[in-house]
Amino acid sequence: MHKHNSPFRVLIGKPGLDGHDRGAKFIARALRDDGFEVIYTGIRRTPEEIAAAAIQEDVSAIGLSSLSGAHLRLFPAVVEALRAAGVTDIAVLGGGVIPEEDIRQLKEAGIDEVFTPGTPLEVILEAFRSACRQQRKTHQP
Amino acid sequence: MEKNKDLTEWQDKVLAKSLARFPERRKQFTNHGGDEIPRLALPEEIDDQYVRLLGFPGSYPYTRGVQPTMYRGRLWTMRQYAGFSSAAESNKRYRYLLEQGTTGLSVAFDLPTQIGYDSDHPMSLGEVGKVGVAIDSLADMEMLFEQIPLETVSTSMTINSPAMVLLAMYVAVAEKQGVAPQKLQGTIQNDVLKEYVARGTYIFPPQPSLRLITNIFQWCGENTPSFNTISISGYHIREAGSTAVQEVAFTLANGITYVQTALDAGLELDVFARRLAFFFNASSDLLEEVAKFRAARRLWARIMKEKFGAQNPASCMLRFHTQTAGYTLTAQQIDNNIVRVTLQALAAVLGGTQSLHTNSRDEALSLPTEDSVRTALRTQQIIAHESGVTNTVDPLAGSYFIEQLTDRIEREAVELIDKIEQAGGVVAAIEDGFIQRQIENAAYAYQKEIESGERMIVGVNGFQITEESRPPTLRVDPEAETMQVAALSQLKKTRNHDRVKNSLEDLDRAARTDANLFAYVLAAVKEYATLGEICDVLRQVFGEYKQH
Numbered sequence: 001m002h003k004h005n006s007p008f009r010v011l012i013g014k015p016g017l018d019g020h021d022r023g024a025k026f027i028a029r030a031l032r033d034d035g036f037e038v039i040y041t042g043i044r045r046t047p048e049e050i051a052a053a054a055i056q057e058d059v060s061a062i063g064l065s066s067l068s069g070a071h072l073r074l075f076p077a078v079v080e081a082l083r084a085a086g087v088t089d090i091a092v093l094g095g096g097v098i099p100e101e102d103i104r105q106l107k108e109a110g111i112d113e114v115f116t117p118g119t120p121l122e123v124i125l126e127a128f129r130s131a132c133r134q135q136r137k138t139h140q141p
Numbered sequence: 142m143e144k145n146k147d148l149t150e151w152q153d154k155v156l157a158k159s160l161a162r163f164p165e166r167r168k169q170f171t172n173h174g175g176d177e178i179p180r181l182a183l184p185e186e187i188d189d190q191y192v193r194l195l196g197f198p199g200s201y202p203y204t205r206g207v208q209p210t211m212y213r214g215r216l217w218t219m220r221q222y223a224g225f226s227s228a229a230e231s232n233k234r235y236r237y238l239l240e241q242g243t244t245g246l247s248v249a250f251d252l253p254t255q256i257g258y259d260s261d262h263p264m265s266l267g268e269v270g271k272v273g274v275a276i277d278s279l280a281d282m283e284m285l286f287e288q289i290p291l292e293t294v295s296t297s298m299t300i301n302s303p304a305m306v307l308l309a310m311y312v313a314v315a316e317k318q319g320v321a322p323q324k325l326q327g328t329i330q331n332d333v334l335k336e337y338v339a340r341g342t343y344i345f346p347p348q349p350s351l352r353l354i355t356n357i358f359q360w361c362g363e364n365t366p367s368f369n370t371i372s373i374s375g376y377h378i379r380e381a382g383s384t385a386v387q388e389v390a391f392t393l394a395n396g397i398t399y400v401q402t403a404l405d406a407g408l409e410l411d412v413f414a415r416r417l418a419f420f421f422n423a424s425s426d427l428l429e430e431v432a433k434f435r436a437a438r439r440l441w442a443r444i445m446k447e448k449f450g451a452q453n454p455a456s457c458m459l460r461f462h463t464q465t466a467g468y469t470l471t472a473q474q475i476d477n478n479i480v481r482v483t484l485q486a487l488a489a490v491l492g493g494t495q496s497l498h499t500n501s502r503d504e505a506l507s508l509p510t511e512d513s514v515r516t517a518l519r520t521q522q523i524i525a526h527e528s529g530v531t532n533t534v535d536p537l538a539g540s541y542f543i544e545q546l547t548d549r550i551e552r553e554a555v556e557l558i559d560k561i562e563q564a565g566g567v568v569a570a571i572e573d574g575f576i577q578r579q580i581e582n583a584a585y586a587y588q589k590e591i592e593s594g595e596r597m598i599v600g601v602n603g604f605q606i607t608e609e610s611r612p613p614t615l616r617v618d619p620e621a622e623t624m625q626v627a628a629l630s631q632l633k634k635t636r637n638h639d640r641v642k643n644s645l646e647d648l649d650r651a652a653r654t655d656a657n658l659f660a661y662v663l664a665a666v667k668e669y670a671t672l673g674e675i676c677d678v679l680r681q682v683f684g685e686y687k688q689h
Contacts, residue, residue, distance in 0.1 A: 017252035017268045019341020022382050022468070025581055026588050042688045043341045044256075046264065068252055069507065069617065073267025099507050100611045117472040117505045118601045121592045 008132035009037045009059045013050035015078060018068035019043050023095065027063060027124060034125050036132075047074055051081035054090055060135040061091040061128055064111075071098055076109035083110075089138055091131035095119070145187040151197040151209075159199060159209040166213060170532040178532045180213060181205075184539060194439070194548075198534045200454075202442040204435050204547070205535040206493040207458040212531035218496035219521045220297060222464065224249035224274035225508055226621040228284035231274040235289060237511065241518060245327075246289070247297040247498060249273030250307070255342040257303045257676030260625040269622035272508070273299075277629045278671045282310040283317065291315045295326035297372070297462070297496075302344035304331040305353055306675050309663040312365070328369035328418050328462070331357055334395040334567055335374050337686070338576045339381040344676060347568045349683035351402045353658065358403050358413045360659035369418040371399060372462060375437075379422035380468050382584020385433045386550055388422060390557035391576055393441055397558070398567045400449060410449055414456035423485040423492075424466040430485070431537055432546035434461070434492025440551050463489035464498040470505040474600035475612060478502040483520050490524055491537055497521055507614035574689075629671070636669040644668045645678050652682040 012028045014021055021043050028040040039057050041050055054062050064075050075094045082090055094106060095115035103114045113127045170178040181198065184191055196202055199209030208214060221243050224231040235246050250273040253265035259277050260269045269275050276282055286296075291314065300307045308329050312322050333350040336343040343350070354371065361370045375383075375392035383391065396417065403413050421437065423430050441459035445451040465485035470478045479502050486499050499517040501509030509517070525531055537543045561570045570576050590596035597603040644665040651661045665675055 016266075017256055017258075017264060017342075018272075019336075019339075020380075021341065022380070022584050026585060029581075029585055044264075044688075068268060069271040070267035072619075077266075097505065097507065099614045099616075118598075120602075121588075 007035050007037050008061075008129070008136075009039070009057065010061045010063060010128055010132065011039045011041065011050070011054045011057060011059045012063045012065070013041045013045055013053070013078070014043045014065055015045055015047050015050055015074040016066055016068060016070045017044055018066050018070065018096075020067040021065070023067070024063075024065040027065070027095070030121055030125065031063075031128060034129075036128065047077035048081045050078050051085060051087075054082070055085055055087055059090060060132040061093060063128065064092065064094040066094075066096045069097065071096060072102055072105060075106055075111050079110035089135050091135060093124075093127060093131065095124070147192045148183070148187055148197070151200055155197065155199050156209045159214065163210070163214045165210055166215070170213060172529070178529075180210060181534045182536070182539070194544075195538060201446065201457055202439045203458055204439040205538055207438070207460055207495070209534075211493060211534040212490070212525075213534070216525050216531060217490065217494050217521075218245040218295070219243050219518060219525075220245040220247045220462065220496045220498055221514060221518055222247040222249050222297075222299065222498045223514070225251075225272070225615075226270040226274065226617050227625060228274055228276065228281040230621075232285055232287055232289070234511075235285075238514070238518070239289070239294070241515060242522065243518060245295045245297065245496060248285070248299065250298070250300055251275045252342070254307075254672060255300060255303070257306075257344050257672060257680075259671050259673030260622065260629055262673060265622075267622070269625050270617055275621075275625045276307065276310070276672060277625070278632055278669045279310050279313055279666050280628075280632055280669060282307075282314050286311075286314050286318075290320075291318055292320045292324050295328075297328040297330075299330045301330050301333050301336050301340075301342055302350065303672060303676055304329045305357055305659060305662050306666060306672050308357065308361075308368075309659065309666045312663060313667050322364045323366060325365050326367045328372050329357070330374060330420070331371040332374045332395065332399075332420075334398060334571070335377055335391070337571045337688075338378065338391070338580060340377040343686045345679065345683040346686045347571070349679075350686075351399075352406075353679075354399060355403050355406045355408065356657045356659055358416070359406075359408055359657055361416065362408070362412050366416075368416065369460075370413070370416045372418045372420045373399065374420040376420050376422045376464055378580060379424065379466065381580050382468075382587060383580045384583050385424070385426070385429050386553045386557065387579055387583060389433060389437045389440065389550060390554040390561075391580075392419065392421070393437065393444065393554065394558045394561045394567050394570075396441065397444060397448070397562075400445075404449070410451055411453035411456050414445060414449075414451055415453060415458075418495075419459055419461035421461050421463050421489075421494075422466050423463045423489040423494075425469050425481055425484055427484050427488045427491075428537075428543060429546060429550075430488035431492045432543050433550050434463075434489070434494065435535075435538075435543075435547045436550035436554065437461075438493070439547070440554060460495045462496040462498070463492075463494040465489070465500045467500055467504060469598075470500060470502075471598060471601050472505040474606065474608065475502045475506070477600050478505070479516060479520065482517060483524070486520055486524055487528070487530070490530055493535060503612055503614060506612070508617065510613060510615045632669060632671075640668045641665070641670045641674070644670055645674060648675065649678050649682065652679055
């Protein structure tokens with residue numbers, strides 16, 4: 001549960017054409033059970049659509065999922081779309097079938113955290129909580 | 142003991158005929174001590190209940206298998222799903238697999254191909270050549286099967302919404318090799334209903350999708366009689382998180398929908414039903430999986446006979462491909478996955494599969510390396526040639542536990558199918574979200590059990606170690622996308638524009654009538670119209686499905 005009055009808002013997005021949404025749906029539901037307000041985009045969204053939805057829904061963090069190997073193109077594209085809209089305070093987290101050696105590249109491109117298969121749920125929830133707390137700190141007067 | 146008349150009838154009619162046509166692999170099957178292993182172990186007394194529930198292999202209700210001698214006659218087809226990057230790269234992998242003793246090909250297409258986008262479409266960004274091979278036109282397909290004799294190799298293609306386009310390309314490539322369509326063997330997945338609930342590569346709404354599927358049934362019935370026109374798939378439903386019972390129920394409910402649609406279009410049941418194939422998941426709960434395969438086989442036979450009135454025995458046979466469960470693979474201690482795959486593959490074989498794909502140990506990390514694929518294939522070969530389970534038919538039959546579980550899975554699947562039919566059928570249940578919710582709830586419960594430690598996954602929430610080094614993974618060349626896009630642009634410059642345009646206009650006109658579209662699609666692919674161009678014509682006419 002969150003210590004603030006209003007719950008944290010996050011968006012779970014599936015960029016690209018990958019239809020494996022078991023993980024994304026699980027994370028969305030687990031976040032809801034933890035007290036987050038969660039918007040799930042559904043599958044087959046463009047990075048631009050995901051960034052626009054995140055801005056419109058005023059979320060604190062975005063979780064991206066891809067299992068098709070397209071993460072190196074698609075995850076950074078979401079960050080770029082946010083920046084192009086002048087938004088720099090929405091955290092971007094990612095997960096999926098992601099080889100270890102890609103993680104640094106993703107982080108350099110502005111992805112805050114990357115989760116690989118087998119990561120305990122609590123680690124992921126805590127990353128979302130911490131990203132949202134951080135955003136709220138910088139966001140609030 | 143007096144000889145049972147059902148047994149005698151089976152021996153005289155079914156078994157004798159089969160042995161005459163397909164001799165068994167060996168004259169005698171024996172153990173190391175030289176004792177003979179019986180073809181088919183039976184209860185002391187064959188009563189009516191035995192005959193009704195289990196019967197004899199190759200006979201209704203096929204609980205014990207679809208062939209009278211099963212693997213004593215012929216082993217299952219070892220068919221490894223593969224494909225990545227370009228047609229040329231994938232062609233190399235296929236030829237490697239054939240050299241290593243794989244007995245059928247299974248083509249993985251990349252996501253743009255599966256969703257009917259050319260490689261230069263904005264939605265294709267980053268996805269070209271990633272999870273399979275990129276095919277934009279007949280030119281790519283020609284390269285994909287270069288030096289592979291389509292007359293003898295059977296090919297399975299995992300393609301759904303644009304199945305007609307890829308099958309037409311396959312037929313066209315065969316023609317160029319001098320192979321008539323009548324000789325082609327293989328399977329197209331062509332199962333769009335499960336895409337809406339589990340796999341996500343839908344293009345068109347359900348009704349026009351069902352029309353395309355029925356068009357394929359009809360065209361293939363007349364032209365490619367040895368090709369399986371659909372692979373009705375529970376695999377992805379299970380991967381999305383369903384239980385074993387849900388996998389059987391949703392798959393067979395989809396099967397019922399395809400059969401009913403084809404009947405409504407005037408097709409003849411006993412002509413098209415024998416070319417329906419199935420595709421299931423083999424997960425780690427070995428005994429439940431064996432029971433699942435047996436239950437699915439019996440239930441489909443009953444549905445075809447009792448509900449649809451099939452006369453041809455082949456219409457009642459549930460023939461299936463199996464893939465081991467991708468969702469059970471772990472990124473931790475990846476060699477453990479070889480053991481998981483062994484259990485799962487064994488379940489598929491004990492359950493009587495007709496073909497099998499074994500996953501590779503490194504697939505929770507990336508596409509498999511060549512070494513890992515070889516071990517996965519060797520796993521099948523060890524089961525086939527060393528384990529001894531292939532020497533007798535349906536070895537687990539008669540186990541109290543297995544038979545109870547088989548009965549229970551069948552009963553519960555029937556209840557779930559009835560629920561779907563009461564709710565107005567599969568299409569209504571998809572539009573309402575009923576099926577998706579069932580799968581989602583089962584997936585959530587499963588994952589919660591792992592998180593709480595109630596369900597142990599070795600190496601993940603138990604018996605963990607610190608792993609020093611990461612195994613090598615297969616990387617798809619990032620230049621593959623650029624090269625594919627360049628080749629496509631080159632193709633568009635060299636083909637005959639007027640003929641492409643005319644073929645697409647013909648297709649457009651036909652799509653607005655009730656005509657069978659196969660011949661129009663075949664004509665367009667032969668002019669090197671691209672997959673995206675053909676699908677765009679159909680998008681214009683049929684509209685696109687949107688997930689809600």
